Amino acid sequence: MSVQLPSVKTIWFYPNGTIKAIIAFISITLFSLFSLSPMDSLALFCTGALIAGGLFWFVCILGPAEQKGKRAVDLSGGSISAEKVQDNYKQYWSFFRRPKEIETAEKVPDFVDTFYNLVTDIYEWGWGQSFHFSPSIPGKSHRDATRIHEEMAVDLIDVKPGDRILDVGCGVGGPMRAIASHSRAKVVGITINEYQVNRARLHNKKAGLEDLCEVVCGNFLEMPFQDNSFDGAYSIEATCHAPQLEDVYAEIFRVLKPGSLYVSYEWVTTEKYRADNPEHVDIIQGIERGDALPGLRNYKDIAEMARKVGFEIVKERDLAKPPAQPWWTRLKMGRIAYWRNHILVTILSALGIAPKGTVDVHEMLFVTADHLTRGGETGIFTPMHMILCRKPE
Ligand SMILES: C=C(CC[C@@H](C)[C@H]1CC[C@H]2C3=CC[C@H]4[C@H](C)[C@@H](O)CC[C@]4(C)[C@H]3CC[C@]12C)C(C)C
Numbered sequence: 592m593s594v595q596l597p598s599v600k601t602i603w604f605y606p607n608g609t610i611k612a613i614i615a616f617i618s619i620t621l622f623s624l625f626s627l628s629p630m631d632s633l634a635l636f637c638t639g640a641l642i643a644g645g646l647f648w649f650v651c652i653l654g655p656a657e658q659k660g661k662r663a664v665d666l667s668g669g670s671i672s673a674e675k676v677q678d679n680y681k682q683y684w685s686f687f688r689r690p691k692e693i694e695t696a697e698k699v700p701d702f703v704d705t706f707y708n709l710v711t712d713i714y715e716w717g718w719g720q721s722f723h724f725s726p727s728i729p730g731k732s733h734r735d736a737t738r739i740h741e742e743m744a745v746d747l748i749d750v751k752p753g754d755r756i757l758d759v760g761c762g763v764g765g766p767m768r769a770i771a772s773h774s775r776a777k778v779v780g781i782t783i784n785e786y787q788v789n790r791a792r793l794h795n796k797k798a799g800l801e802d803l804c805e806v807v808c809g810n811f812l813e814m815p816f817q818d819n820s821f822d823g824a825y826s827i828e829a830t831c832h833a834p835q836l837e838d839v840y841a842e843i844f845r846v847l848k849p850g851s852l853y854v855s856y857e858w859v860t861t862e863k864y865r866a867d868n869p870e871h872v873d874i875i876q877g878i879e880r881g882d883a884l885p886g887l888r889n890y891k892d893i894a895e896m897a898r899k900v901g902f903e904i905v906k907e908r909d910l911a912k913p914p915a916q917p918w919w920t921r922l923k924m925g926r927i928a929y930w931r932n933h934i935l936v937t938i939l940s941a942l943g944i945a946p947k948g949t950v951d952v953h954e955m956l957f958v959t960a961d962h963l964t965r966g967g968e969t970g971i972f973t974p975m976h977m978i979l980c981r982k983p984e
Pocket residue numbers: 713714716717718721722723724828829831882883922925928929932933953956957959960963
């Protein structure tokens with residue numbers, strides 16, 4: 592008969608293991624206290640209390656990672672097996688080393704898929720279930736500010752309960768759930784990444800929103816949906832991954848019913864961006880490399896692409912412009928917590944709990960957080976250039 596031994600992970604990280612560890616710690620402490628002189632006992636007790644307090648502050652209080660959803664001990668490489676994470680990370684970088692040839696455009700969806708296998712768990716753990724930014728709102732939490740930004744999208748496309756709407760590039764479905772609850776519309780999300788599909792379905796089930804939210808794995812450049820089959824559509828910080836914006840816009844146009852609306856929050860360079868300024872170029876290239884972007888577009892190109900595929904432009908505005916408060920505050924404030932996360936990821940990876948390569952991926956995100964913050968502070972980049980379009984009747 593074979594005996595199933597518990598893994599290190601089971602003993603030390605699951606509640607049962609944690610209780611055993613606490614009991615062991617208390618027993619050793621009590622034993623030491625009783626076998627030492629009163630002064631030594633007091634010193635030992637104070638040191639122990641200081642270390643425990645420090646650890647508690649470091650792990651739980653210092654900018655806690657989003658606690659619902661993912662834990663550091665569950666970090667994985669998405670659909671990539673643990674031993675291949677490091678190779679896939681190297682493969683991801685090789686994309687940027689090649690010259691931008693025409694054939695590269697065809698490889699973009701695969702490269703984006705690899706990227707999301709590598710980052711999805713870290714995003715969920717350190718940011719939450721909505722993979723986008725939102726302007727900060729004084730007196731409101733980040734979670735509330737995120738929800739308000741998402742609800743604004745569905746309010747703009749004017750949908751009714753029971754309507755069928757499309758979420759283009761839905762991630763693990765944070766926006767989809769907020770939008771379905773707010774509007775009571777049926778939301779169909781599409782993402783290229785199979786791991787995200789599974790995560791999104793799991794979250795939908797847990798939230799009791801399975802009837803309103805459906806998730807499909809597919810490429811938004813060739814969507815598996817019929818012509819004229821949606822009452823509205825939105826994309827939140829997702830179409831920036833398309834090598835040609837007009838290709839994804841044309842697909843959205845095709846599946847929308849005539850007269851219905853589409854809103855997008857686009858990642859773009861602003862009017863302040865200067866291609867002859869080396870600092871600007873460095874920031875934008877840093878954003879492209881750390882966020883799997885085939886090339887950031889300028890805000891001026893967005894409406895042109897939308898018109899080219901047949902849309903009428905109803906509204907266009909950078910939602911990051913004043914009176915909106917900075918969207919990068921949360922990113923900047925989290926810096927000390929990122930160091931804490933980095934130490935955690937390094938330890939977990941060394942223990943073999945997180946896949947090798949997780950440290951590299953985390954470091955890449957650390958660097959991109961800085962480029963994004965600089966993009967926001969200089970005003971040369973926005974992740975929320977909003978465009979509202981209508982498919983003519
Ligand atoms: C729309 C896109 C993603 C936008 C954001 C959700 C993510 C962009 C950068 C990400 C992060 C940077 C730093 C990470 C940190 C080092 C780690 O400890 C915890 C997670 C981060 C905060 C992570 C979270 C998600 C981002 C903010 C793109 C890809 C088009």
